[in-house]
Amino acid sequence: MFRQVAVVLFYCSLSVLQVHCFINGWSQASNLLLAGSKTYLSYSDSIAAGANHAMSECKHQFMWDRWNCPDNSLSLFTELNPTREMSFVHAISTAGVMFTLTKNCSMGDFTKCGCDNSKVGQMGGDNWQWGGCSDNVDFGERVSKTFIDGLETGEDARAVTNLHNNEVGRKVVRKTMQRRCKCHGVSGSCSIQTCWDQLADFRVIGSILKKKYLDAVRVDYLRGQLIDGLVTSTNEEQETSEDSTAMKKRNLVYLERSPDYCNANSTIGTRGTEGRECLRHPKDDASADEMDAWQQRSCKRLCTKCGLRVKKTKIVVETSCNCQFQWCCNVKCDKCKTEKNIFTCEIL
Ligand SMILES: *[C@@H]1O[C@H](CO)[C@@H](O)[C@H](O)[C@H]1NC(C)=O
Numbered sequence: 001m002f003r004q005v006a007v008v009l010f011y012c013s014l015s016v017l018q019v020h021c022f023i024n025g026w027s028q029a030s031n032l033l034l035a036g037s038k039t040y041l042s043y044s045d046s047i048a049a050g051a052n053h054a055m056s057e058c059k060h061q062f063m064w065d066r067w068n069c070p071d072n073s074l075s076l077f078t079e080l081n082p083t084r085e086m087s088f089v090h091a092i093s094t095a096g097v098m099f100t101l102t103k104n105c106s107m108g109d110f111t112k113c114g115c116d117n118s119k120v121g122q123m124g125g126d127n128w129q130w131g132g133c134s135d136n137v138d139f140g141e142r143v144s145k146t147f148i149d150g151l152e153t154g155e156d157a158r159a160v161t162n163l164h165n166n167e168v169g170r171k172v173v174r175k176t177m178q179r180r181c182k183c184h185g186v187s188g189s190c191s192i193q194t195c196w197d198q199l200a201d202f203r204v205i206g207s208i209l210k211k212k213y214l215d216a217v218r219v220d221y222l223r224g225q226l227i228d229g230l231v232t233s234t235n236e237e238q239e240t241s242e243d244s245t246a247m248k249k250r251n252l253v254y255l256e257r258s259p260d261y262c263n264a265n266s267t268i269g270t271r272g273t274e275g276r277e278c279l280r281h282p283k284d285d286a287s288a289d290e291m292d293a294w295q296q297r298s299c300k301r302l303c304t305k306c307g308l309r310v311k312k313t314k315i316v317v318e319t320s321c322n323c324q325f326q327w328c329c330n331v332k333c334d335k336c337k338t339e340k341n342i343f344t345c346e347i348l
Pocket residue numbers: 042043045046047049100104109110
């Protein structure tokens with residue numbers, strides 16, 4: 001059954017409309033799955049929404065990086081080289097799909113699934129008991145695992161790597177769940193609370209995965225297992241220590257070094273950094289600590305280090321200003337024009 005899913009995605013990789021095709025691919029995959037299980041068809045919209053959500057979060061997280069999550073990353077994600085970037089794409093898309101499936105389930109969008117009420121009424125601690133509607137991550141995890149892990153048909157290094165990174169994505173969704181509580185008792189005395197667990201904001205999940213991307217570990221594949229790449233390169237015979245195995249479970253892993261992404265490469269769908277905007281803040285603008293250091297160094301990273309120059313362009317932006325409240329009930333504003341500098345990478 002899953003072999004057919006892979007065929008659909010491969011067909012899609014030839015399409016120009018990569019993202020749409022990915023989504024269609026999923027819907028078609030669901031049609032194929034319909035033969036096996038009718039239930040899965042009802043999840044296809046949710047899965048497509050999850051994949052889209054993951055994609056826009058990926059673009060947000062990599063806004064100031066050389067590799068900025070090009071549109072084909074998702075549709076080709078079982079075929080592109082297993083680099084650090086692809087490890088992120090695997091984790092975030094699996095997380096995105098698990099996230100939306102779980103949310104849809106809590107919202108009552110699916111007939112066969114609802115909130116996790118298994119502990120309602122039980123005491124959770126000294127002064128609180130389980131209540132409300134906990135997000136049903138077990139459901140989201142199970143279905144996303146069937147779908148996304150099912151895309152890996154091989155049993156080679158790449159498949160094992162992809163499955164590992166998918167699992168990292170799912171773990172982050174589960175681990176970032178937050179407990180929410182509501183007070184009860186005489187006039188809000190809060191002598192008893194009811195609590196439930198809910199998913200974190202997807203931005204939180206995206207940011208954690210971005211950190212994991214920066215800490216990703218290069219691995220080798222030996223005798224059916226992933227082992228720390230550093231271990232094999234320094235000592236062929238050395239077995240992996242328990243430490244490095246434990247570490248790998250939490251870490252994103254990749255098999256191949258990335259290109260520098262300075263230049264366009266149509267095979268991997270990257271456009272290079274020429275023409276990209278970067279951020280540079282003059283003294284009278286935002287103070288340094290208001291700005292993310294990563295963003296602040298973006299001109300150096302995107303332009304200078306790729307052999308491009310930073311071009312400054314003055315642009316005029318129109319904003320609302322001198323706003324006044326008028327009785328009743330309007331706000332009247334003037335249009336003000338302010339000059340702003342933008343920086344882009346240009347050929348020397
Ligand atoms: C699930 O959630 C997504 C995004 O919030 C929404 O687009 C979709 O319509 C929902 N329902 C189903 C059945 O997928």
